[in-house]
Amino acid sequence: MPIRLAIRRLDIAIPFLLMALAAWAPSAAAGSFSEKLTKQLHTNSLREAQRAEERAGGLDEASIRATLPPDADRRTVLRARAVLFEKVSQFDRAEADLTAALAITPNDPALHLDRGYFYLRRQRFADAIADFLAGARLEPRRPVHVYAVGRVHAAMGDHERAITSYTEAIRIDPHDARALLARAEAKLNLDRFADAKIDYDRALRSALRGPVDRFFAFLGRGFAALSLQHYDAAVADFDRALEIDSEAYNAIVWRGYANEMRGRVDLAILDYERAVAHDPTDATSRASLQRVRSK
Numbered sequence: 001m002p003i004r005l006a007i008r009r010l011d012i013a014i015p016f017l018l019m020a021l022a023a024w025a026p027s028a029a030a031g032s033f034s035e036k037l038t039k040q041l042h043t044n045s046l047r048e049a050q051r052a053e054e055r056a057g058g059l060d061e062a063s064i065r066a067t068l069p070p071d072a073d074r075r076t077v078l079r080a081r082a083v084l085f086e087k088v089s090q091f092d093r094a095e096a097d098l099t100a101a102l103a104i105t106p107n108d109p110a111l112h113l114d115r116g117y118f119y120l121r122r123q124r125f126a127d128a129i130a131d132f133l134a135g136a137r138l139e140p141r142r143p144v145h146v147y148a149v150g151r152v153h154a155a156m157g158d159h160e161r162a163i164t165s166y167t168e169a170i171r172i173d174p175h176d177a178r179a180l181l182a183r184a185e186a187k188l189n190l191d192r193f194a195d196a197k198i199d200y201d202r203a204l205r206s207a208l209r210g211p212v213d214r215f216f217a218f219l220g221r222g223f224a225a226l227s228l229q230h231y232d233a234a235v236a237d238f239d240r241a242l243e244i245d246s247e248a249y250n251a252i253v254w255r256g257y258a259n260e261m262r263g264r265v266d267l268a269i270l271d272y273e274r275a276v277a278h279d280p281t282d283a284t285s286r287a288s289l290q291r292v293r294s295k
Contacts, residue, residue: 235258
């Protein structure tokens with residue numbers, strides 16, 4: 001049964017509609033409909049761009065300052081406006097404000113984080129790394145900057161280099177739960193399951209920030225245990241993950257597989273039935289349910 005881990009999701013919108021219409025249209029009438037739809041989508045796009053421009057047009061410094069405490073300095077104003085510009089997809093203006101804020105002395109290392117993560121969201125990886133390293137030079141005793149470098153490497157799919165950055169963050173602060181959790185996930189992506197489990201153990205003993213991080217810690221550690229064929233431990237961790245999010249599809253499916261492998265077919269059937277009810281289109285869950293029912 002193929003099992004792959006998807007710890008962090010990235011939602012990507014892809015314009016399949018026109019491609020599907022082009023393949024489907026067997027007649028001139030259908031082609032005409034496709035042309036009308038194309039024009040309508042183009043018109044809608046222009047209208048949305050115009051609305052964004054109108055929203056962004058009101059983001060002058062005076063307007064932003066009116067929403068902030070009276071003693072807010074210009075750097076704070078630029079930083080706040082950059083966030084708003086990004087929200088309305090005015091990316092050039094957002095970058096310009098972050099750059100202007102960074103030009104104000106004395107330099108604020110947190111702004112290198114802000115602009116670095118802005119670049120990361122735009123997939124400008126080299127620019128992001130440059131900012132995070134600049135922040136690390138200004139604050140060598142804070143792990144957040146080298147941790148951020150690790151996030152860039154992870155986004156690029158270079159998990160070995162991500163581990164190197166996370167390890168440096170952990171060297172600076174051995175109790176940095178965020179870096180421990182990220183390093184564990186990187187090790188899972190490299191099939192280093194035993195090492196990943198050690199990091200998950202350390203992260204769970206540290207101060208994880210909230211239920212989301214605890215969920216992913218239990219889910220990831222359960223996956224590591226499952227891959228190591230430690231089925232009882234895997235079930236226990238998936239139970240903990242499902243206490244936090246009772247509808248977590250991966251936890252349900254993987255717990256079903258762990259139950260099946262440890263001989264608890266009755267529990268495996270219940271989990272696979274839940275998985276099929278959750279996503280009736282998933283062929284893997286349906287096949288798993290059929291397999292255990294035939295035993």
